Amino acid sequence: MEQLRSQTPAIPVNEEAFEFEETARRIIQWIAAYWTTPSKYPVFPQCQPGDIKKKLPTLPPQEGEPYECILNDFESIILPGITHWNHPGFMAYFGTTGSLPGVLGETLAAALNVNGMLWRTSPAATELEEVVLEWIRALLQLPKEFRGVLTDTASVSTLVALTAARESLGLHIREKGMAGRDNLGALRLYCSDQAHSSVEKAAIVLGIGQENVCKIPTDDEYRMVISALEQAVHNDRQRGYLPFAVVATAGTTATTSVDPLAAIAAICAREKLWLHVDAAYGGAAALLPEKRSLFQGLENADSVVFNPHKWMFTQSDCSTLFVRQPRILKQAFSLIPEYLKTDDGDVTNFMDWGIQLGRRFRALKLWFILRRYGVEGIRGMIREHCRIAQLLATWIDNTDDFERVAPTPFSVVCFRYHPVHVDDEQRLKQLNENLMQKLNESGDFFISSTILRGKYTLRAAVGNARTTEETVRNFWERTQEIARIHLR
Amino acid sequence: MEQLRSQTPAIPVNEEAFEFEETARRIIQWIAAYWTTPSKYPVFPQCQPGDIKKKLPTLPPQEGEPYECILNDFESIILPGITHWNHPGFMAYFGTTGSLPGVLGETLAAALNVNGMLWRTSPAATELEEVVLEWIRALLQLPKEFRGVLTDTASVSTLVALTAARESLGLHIREKGMAGRDNLGALRLYCSDQAHSSVEKAAIVLGIGQENVCKIPTDDEYRMVISALEQAVHNDRQRGYLPFAVVATAGTTATTSVDPLAAIAAICAREKLWLHVDAAYGGAAALLPEKRSLFQGLENADSVVFNPHKWMFTQSDCSTLFVRQPRILKQAFSLIPEYLKTDDGDVTNFMDWGIQLGRRFRALKLWFILRRYGVEGIRGMIREHCRIAQLLATWIDNTDDFERVAPTPFSVVCFRYHPVHVDDEQRLKQLNENLMQKLNESGDFFISSTILRGKYTLRAAVGNARTTEETVRNFWERTQEIARIHLR
Known part of the structure; x- marks a missing residue:
C-alpha cells in the first residue's frame, strides 16, 4: 500500500x-557584532518598493537548501531592506528597542515552543507569567487587586479591556449581540482627540462604530479637557445613548501628553463608566519616582495597558494588560470547549482572559530582562532617555529658527523648523518635510512627523537602548546644518 | 540640576x-541537546499548581543579576514546570511543534526586532511577508487573486475575516456600529457544531452574540449537514435576521473532520454569504496531493486561515490569513493617524490589514523553514504523520476492547477503551479517564480527551516533528497494557 510506506524525516x-549549533553560532556572532555597532548600517535602508521582492523566487524550493544559502540571502537580500530599529539614530514613532537578554529569552521560548493556553499546557509558562506580571504591577504601583495578563500588542489589550467594559454593562451583549435589539441605545466611548488609533479600531471591531467614539478636545498641552468630557457624557445620556467607557492616555503617541487621570477617574466613578488607561508608552516612565506625579489616579482605573516592548527594552511583541476585576474579563471571554476541559482545580488558564487561544511564552524574555538589568538598571536607562530628550528640548528652545510644538514630559520631542520670517503654514510644512527627508536620507537618523493643531510637526523620539547624549547632539547639529544649508 | 546628570548605561x-555571546553559546548547546533527546524530560511535568510560583521572588531584583543565576533558575525552576510540546510522546490537543530552522529565524527576528506595521518601518519585513505568503498561497492552491497576511493566531485571523465579512454587508457598521439602529436585524453566523471555539469568541467580540452563532448539525463523520445549513439560513431570513457569513472547517479540532467545502461554497454564492474556511490545522494536509480531494471548494472561499504553527513545524505564533478581496479587509480596518501617514506610494502597509498595529517579523522563520526543508521535506513529514496515525487507527480497529470513535482523515486518532461487556457510558467515561490519567502520569505520553455525541473520547494527535512509528507503537502497547492491568 502506497500510503503505508515509511518516510524518513x-x-x-x-x-x-549539529548543523543548527554550527549555524546558530554564526548567527550569535553576527548578533553580537550587530549589537555593538548597529550604526554601520543606514537606519533607513536605501531601497525602493519592490526591491526585495524581485530578488526572491516566486515559489518555495522543492528540496531543502543548506543554511549557508539562507544566511547568505539574509545578508545580501534581507538586511539591505531592514529599517534598523536598533540604530541609535532611530528616533521615529516611538524609539522602541529590544535588548540582548530579550534575544536570549526569545531564543529559549522558540526552542521550548510551549502554548500557554491552559495551566497544564505548561505550568511554568502560566506561573512565570503570573509572577512577572505581579512584579510589573508592583512597579506600576497598581493596587493589589489588579491582575495582569500578557497580550501581543496594545491594540489587542485595549480591545480586550473594552470588551470587558461592554460586558460590565450587564446587557447580555455576549449572548445576544447588539444588532436587532430595540431597547439598546448606541454604546458610547470617550477618549481624547489625541488618543491612539487602536481605540477607534477597537470600536470598529466591537461593533460600537467610529461615530460612537466621542473625541474629547484637549488643552494647550494636549490633555483631555475634563469639563468637555463631563458635558459629552451628559449630552449623550440625554439623547438616550449608553456611555460605557473612557479611555485615558498616559503618554499619547503624538506628544506623550498625559490626560488628567485622577479627575477622569472621579468622573468615571460618578458616572459608572469603565476607565481604561492606555499607558502603552508612558507606563515605563511610571517606574521613575520623579515622574510619578503625572500618573496620579492610575490606581483608580479599571484596566491599564503598558507595553514593555515599547520603552522597557523588551522584544516585540509584549503588552501587559492589568484589570481590577479579572472576574469580568473571564465573564466576557471564558469559553471552554470539551477538548480543553480539565480538572486542574483553581489554576489560571489564560485562554479565558482574552481573544487568543494560542499563547506563546512571552514571560520568559520579560523575566530575563528584569533580572539581568534589575529595576534600577531599567530605571537608569529610562531616566537617561528623559534627560537627553530634555537636553534636545532646551537646545531647540534656545534656537531662534526652531520651536517646540508641544511640552516634553518624557522622551519625545515635538518640534519644527520655523524661521522667524516665515509664517505660512504650507511653506512651513514644506520646509519641515524637506528637513525630515534630508535627515532620513542620510542613513544616520530616522524621525517621523505628525500634525498638531494644523502644524506640521517633527518628532524626535528617544527610547532606543543605543541612543546617547552624543547621538542627540549629533542629531541636533545635523538638523541645524540642513536648515542652514538646504532650507534657505 | 539633579535631572541633568548623565547616567551610565x-x-x-x-x-x-561579550556576555551575550558567551551565554547564547551555552543556550544553543542546550537547545541542540534538548532537540536530540527531548524525551529525557517527562512530557507532562510532575508539578502541582503553585509549585513554580512559590520558588520565585515576589518582587523583581533591584540590581541586575548575572546570566549564570538566570540560567540556573531556568534549569532548576522553569524547566521542571514545562510541558514538553517537543517530546515525541506529546499527542494532546494538536501535536504542534516548531523546528530548529524556526529557532534560528526567531532568534534573528528578536535581534532585528523590527515592527512591520508600515512598509517603511522595514521594507524587507513587509516584502518577505508578501513573498512567503505568496508561496503558501500557491501551496494551498488558492486562486491568484488571494492575498495573504500573517497574524498571531487563528483566533485573530478568524476575527479579522469575520470583521471583513460584516463590513462587506455595506451597512456602515464600521461607522455607526450595531446598537441603537432600528432597521438592523440580528446578524447571523453559521458554522458546524464541531467548529472551533474561536468562531464563537469572534461573535462575542464583534457584538454579534453567541446566540447568533447558528451551530449546524453534523453527519456521522462530523461534517456539516448541507441541508441543515440551507434550512437555517432560510428560516433566519424569514424571521428578519441578517445571515452574513458561514465558517466551514477543514480539520475540526475534535476529530479533524472536513466540512463539504464545495457544497457550502455553492450555498454561500447563492445566498451571498461570506465563506470563511478554518483550515488552521487541516491546511497543512492540503499540501499533499493525495489529500487534496478533501479540500475541493477551498478555492471558492472568501477567506481562509491556515496556521503554519500547528502542523508545519513553525514556531508559535504564526497564522496565515488569505482573503480574496483585500480591498474589503482594508475597508474594514484601514485607519491611518497623522503620525503614521507616509508618501511611499503603492506599497503594502500591513497595519491596514487587521487589528494589531505592531507586527513582529514572523515571515523570517517561515522563510527559514520553507527553505531549509523544502516543500518535499515538509510534505514528507506531514505524510509520515498521516501514515503512522493510520497505523494506530488500524491497530485500534483490530483490537476487540478498543474502538475508534471517529474517522481518521489526517493524523488525529479519536478512540476509546470499550470492553465488550461494558455499555454504561458513565462507566466507560471513568475507564477512559483512568486510562488517560495513567498514560499522562507516566511522563512518556500526553494525550487529551473530548466528548463526541456523548461519548468520552481519547485523542492521540500525531503532528510532532519527533513522533515516529516507534513512538506510536510504544504508545499503543502502553495503552493496551494499562487497560489489561489497571482497568479491570
Whole structure:
C-alpha cells in the first residue's frame, strides 16, 4: 500500500542538531557584532518598493537548501531592506528597542515552543507569567487587586479591556449581540482627540462604530479637557445613548501628553463608566519616582495597558494588560470547549482572559530582562532617555529658527523648523518635510512627523537602548546644518 | 540640576555583547541537546499548581543579576514546570511543534526586532511577508487573486475575516456600529457544531452574540449537514435576521473532520454569504496531493486561515490569513493617524490589514523553514504523520476492547477503551479517564480527551516533528497494557 510506506524525516535528528549549533553560532556572532555597532548600517535602508521582492523566487524550493544559502540571502537580500530599529539614530514613532537578554529569552521560548493556553499546557509558562506580571504591577504601583495578563500588542489589550467594559454593562451583549435589539441605545466611548488609533479600531471591531467614539478636545498641552468630557457624557445620556467607557492616555503617541487621570477617574466613578488607561508608552516612565506625579489616579482605573516592548527594552511583541476585576474579563471571554476541559482545580488558564487561544511564552524574555538589568538598571536607562530628550528640548528652545510644538514630559520631542520670517503654514510644512527627508536620507537618523493643531510637526523620539547624549547632539547639529544649508 | 546628570548605561555595550555571546553559546548547546533527546524530560511535568510560583521572588531584583543565576533558575525552576510540546510522546490537543530552522529565524527576528506595521518601518519585513505568503498561497492552491497576511493566531485571523465579512454587508457598521439602529436585524453566523471555539469568541467580540452563532448539525463523520445549513439560513431570513457569513472547517479540532467545502461554497454564492474556511490545522494536509480531494471548494472561499504553527513545524505564533478581496479587509480596518501617514506610494502597509498595529517579523522563520526543508521535506513529514496515525487507527480497529470513535482523515486518532461487556457510558467515561490519567502520569505520553455525541473520547494527535512509528507503537502497547492491568 502506497500510503503505508515509511518516510524518513527530512534531515536526521543528530545531523539537524549539529548543523543548527554550527549555524546558530554564526548567527550569535553576527548578533553580537550587530549589537555593538548597529550604526554601520543606514537606519533607513536605501531601497525602493519592490526591491526585495524581485530578488526572491516566486515559489518555495522543492528540496531543502543548506543554511549557508539562507544566511547568505539574509545578508545580501534581507538586511539591505531592514529599517534598523536598533540604530541609535532611530528616533521615529516611538524609539522602541529590544535588548540582548530579550534575544536570549526569545531564543529559549522558540526552542521550548510551549502554548500557554491552559495551566497544564505548561505550568511554568502560566506561573512565570503570573509572577512577572505581579512584579510589573508592583512597579506600576497598581493596587493589589489588579491582575495582569500578557497580550501581543496594545491594540489587542485595549480591545480586550473594552470588551470587558461592554460586558460590565450587564446587557447580555455576549449572548445576544447588539444588532436587532430595540431597547439598546448606541454604546458610547470617550477618549481624547489625541488618543491612539487602536481605540477607534477597537470600536470598529466591537461593533460600537467610529461615530460612537466621542473625541474629547484637549488643552494647550494636549490633555483631555475634563469639563468637555463631563458635558459629552451628559449630552449623550440625554439623547438616550449608553456611555460605557473612557479611555485615558498616559503618554499619547503624538506628544506623550498625559490626560488628567485622577479627575477622569472621579468622573468615571460618578458616572459608572469603565476607565481604561492606555499607558502603552508612558507606563515605563511610571517606574521613575520623579515622574510619578503625572500618573496620579492610575490606581483608580479599571484596566491599564503598558507595553514593555515599547520603552522597557523588551522584544516585540509584549503588552501587559492589568484589570481590577479579572472576574469580568473571564465573564466576557471564558469559553471552554470539551477538548480543553480539565480538572486542574483553581489554576489560571489564560485562554479565558482574552481573544487568543494560542499563547506563546512571552514571560520568559520579560523575566530575563528584569533580572539581568534589575529595576534600577531599567530605571537608569529610562531616566537617561528623559534627560537627553530634555537636553534636545532646551537646545531647540534656545534656537531662534526652531520651536517646540508641544511640552516634553518624557522622551519625545515635538518640534519644527520655523524661521522667524516665515509664517505660512504650507511653506512651513514644506520646509519641515524637506528637513525630515534630508535627515532620513542620510542613513544616520530616522524621525517621523505628525500634525498638531494644523502644524506640521517633527518628532524626535528617544527610547532606543543605543541612543546617547552624543547621538542627540549629533542629531541636533545635523538638523541645524540642513536648515542652514538646504532650507534657505 | 539633579535631572541633568548623565547616567551610565546598565551594562557597557561591549561587555553586554561579550556576555551575550558567551551565554547564547551555552543556550544553543542546550537547545541542540534538548532537540536530540527531548524525551529525557517527562512530557507532562510532575508539578502541582503553585509549585513554580512559590520558588520565585515576589518582587523583581533591584540590581541586575548575572546570566549564570538566570540560567540556573531556568534549569532548576522553569524547566521542571514545562510541558514538553517537543517530546515525541506529546499527542494532546494538536501535536504542534516548531523546528530548529524556526529557532534560528526567531532568534534573528528578536535581534532585528523590527515592527512591520508600515512598509517603511522595514521594507524587507513587509516584502518577505508578501513573498512567503505568496508561496503558501500557491501551496494551498488558492486562486491568484488571494492575498495573504500573517497574524498571531487563528483566533485573530478568524476575527479579522469575520470583521471583513460584516463590513462587506455595506451597512456602515464600521461607522455607526450595531446598537441603537432600528432597521438592523440580528446578524447571523453559521458554522458546524464541531467548529472551533474561536468562531464563537469572534461573535462575542464583534457584538454579534453567541446566540447568533447558528451551530449546524453534523453527519456521522462530523461534517456539516448541507441541508441543515440551507434550512437555517432560510428560516433566519424569514424571521428578519441578517445571515452574513458561514465558517466551514477543514480539520475540526475534535476529530479533524472536513466540512463539504464545495457544497457550502455553492450555498454561500447563492445566498451571498461570506465563506470563511478554518483550515488552521487541516491546511497543512492540503499540501499533499493525495489529500487534496478533501479540500475541493477551498478555492471558492472568501477567506481562509491556515496556521503554519500547528502542523508545519513553525514556531508559535504564526497564522496565515488569505482573503480574496483585500480591498474589503482594508475597508474594514484601514485607519491611518497623522503620525503614521507616509508618501511611499503603492506599497503594502500591513497595519491596514487587521487589528494589531505592531507586527513582529514572523515571515523570517517561515522563510527559514520553507527553505531549509523544502516543500518535499515538509510534505514528507506531514505524510509520515498521516501514515503512522493510520497505523494506530488500524491497530485500534483490530483490537476487540478498543474502538475508534471517529474517522481518521489526517493524523488525529479519536478512540476509546470499550470492553465488550461494558455499555454504561458513565462507566466507560471513568475507564477512559483512568486510562488517560495513567498514560499522562507516566511522563512518556500526553494525550487529551473530548466528548463526541456523548461519548468520552481519547485523542492521540500525531503532528510532532519527533513522533515516529516507534513512538506510536510504544504508545499503543502502553495503552493496551494499562487497560489489561489497571482497568479491570
